[in-house]
Amino acid sequence: MTRLPTDELQAIVGRLPTPRDEDWKYTDLARAREISERWLGAGAATPAAVLAGDIERITGGIDADWFVIANGELISLSEPAGVVAKKLEQPPEMDGALAELNAALLIDGLHIRVDTEREKPLGLLLIDGADDASVSQAFVRVEFAPHSAGEVIEYHASFGSADQYANTIVTIDVGDNASVSHVRIQDRARNHVQTGRTVVDLGRDARFASAGFDLGGGLIRNDLIVNISNSGADVSFDGLYLAGDGQHIDNHTRVDHRVGPAKSRQEYRGILNGNCRCVWNGKAIVHEGADGTDADQTNHNLLLSDKAEIDAKPELEIYTDDVKCSHGTTVGQLDEASLFYLRSRGLDKQRATQILTHAFAAGLVARSPVEAARDTITSLVEARLATLIQSDEDFSA
């Protein structure tokens, strides 16, 4: 692929969303723009692909067939049984400056096709690490043929203290009557920026179950876009975000019910401590004629500090009559009665807080749909919670 001239790239960076855009009201990409401009100004040299350690260590030993994209370069391409994998020469056109930036700077796109029922999960390790400020793109298309089944692990990691901005797009096509389980683990370094988009298209009677875990990152924006254009689709996804000092984690979801009957369910939970901000915006659009739609969305937040801020917004747009839609959002502190109950059993305040906080997250971890990743998710969540609760003493304020 030939790269656009620097001034054209700079123009794209200039068009990245700002808080003036309704969908970006709470998330300012100024840092992403600044890192991109600095990187382009320095000649936009692509740093060599590096892996700080082996896959097993980075992913906590998840048993999967891994595809690794490091600093935007595909560094391992294999074809496990039942899978066709090749470099994607030209990513499909998508709306928005982020997709434009992705297409303009993409080094290696990846296209994976699954034709059978697979036991072993497919792993996408999207990792970045560089000594100087860097910007990386990833585009992965995973296509599940009709009647196929499988699991996908999207693992986002980064290391190093230099500024980094990663812009990733993963599309998952779930064919007619196919069944896909998916987890997204985001454990980037605490000063790094990521905009990540996951787009899911569902065929007739297709099933998609997903869970996202945001544990790291400095400025993180995830967009999960689900298109239900065929009847009988069954979609369920969870999200857990754990944020501490200096973190900003934004989860935007959008489910388009174009055809019914179909079901979508989402539950996001957040635990926030210290000076941080999280956003959850769940949009469900039930289009005209999508009769028999059943859409449910919930978002629960635990604020352990009065410096933590959550902007939670359910958005239901319904243009047909025969639907069942519900949503619920809660924001609160730890339950005082539960805290006292645990303390009256001899557990100190810190321990009681840890237990209750852990319990708030435990359900989503336990039901995360890719079993092979569950141990890693469990230990990452536990480790993150342990540091999160220690970081600020006013957790019961």
Place this chain on the structure above:
Amino acid sequence: MLEIKNLKSRIGDIEILRGLSLSVNAGEVHAIMGPNGSGKSTLAQVVAGHQDYEVTDGSVTFKGNDLLELDPEERAREGIFLGFQYPVEIPGVNNAYLLKAALNAKRKHQGLGEIDAFEFLKMAREKMTSLGMDPKFLNRGVNEGFSGGEKKRNEILQMAMLEPDLAILDETDSGLDIDALKAVATGVNALRSPDRAIVLVTHYQRLLDYIEPDFVHVLSQGKIIKSGDKSLALELEEKGYDWLREAAIA
């Protein structure tokens, strides 16, 4: 064991305990009775250390030490157990996990090591069987989806595992059917010993048919207005509380 002298306590601006004195010795079972709003539950919560209740006067000592100086968890480790009137549901926290954590917190305080996993399970299963509880309850969330009776049995199970020196049971009998009531009584009676004391906070005489108290106290408007033996409970059952309140005023 427990010495309460002229205790005054309030929640917000409302004074609830208004000079309550009570002395509980090892080996004794005390029943505290009284009408709604007389301060029974407040007394239980204050002894356990609930932060919403402010102690404005008086003293509480436990085994000779000032109890009011201690955090709730320190009181528990020293050997005080409160059986809650309304045990909270804590989804996501496994019942067995809580039992083990509570037991280990106490053992650590006593300078003992953590309990062996096998020994713990054996002990928990034995206690559950004697309380008529299905061992499956061990792996459920704490009180999650439990019926009223199951929650109370679960409180008694925690008490049985923790073997406190002083157990205060706050209306543990309320809302129980006769089988659950008997199971609770069995659990409490099993704990009776010359080294331990039990305080039963109750509304009705019914529980005292199964757990025989050494002393019965009547609480009214934040004070003990009459003390006696178990015959006082029977008298209350027959006559209600009004004759005592009138006598107290006169």
